[in-house]
Amino acid sequence: MNTVLSRANSLFAFSLSVMAALTFGCFITTAFKDRRVPVDIHVSKVMLKNVDDFTGPRERSDLGFITFDLSADILPVKALSPTANNTQLGGF
Helix, strand or coil, rough: CCCCHHHHHHHHHHHHHHHHHHHHHHHHHHHHHCCCCCCCCEEEEEEEEEEEEECCCEEEEEEEEEEEEEECCCCCHHCCCCCCCCCCCCCC
């Protein structure tokens, strides 16, 4: 007869195979969805400074600041996610 360890090994191998199949199924159902949305980027201020670098004697480094506005409508992407209607699932 089979020992307890060999039965546990068979059960573990089967459950691992089932989980791998479920993971692959989730990947296939979401991998080829179109998630592109229109995005607007407006740069309002670009500043570049040459500042002291304290890692070595008399070293200088560039320090850059960029101020920009980013606007995107991500509601279509959220509607594609499986947890988009999380109020029915008891989420927040």
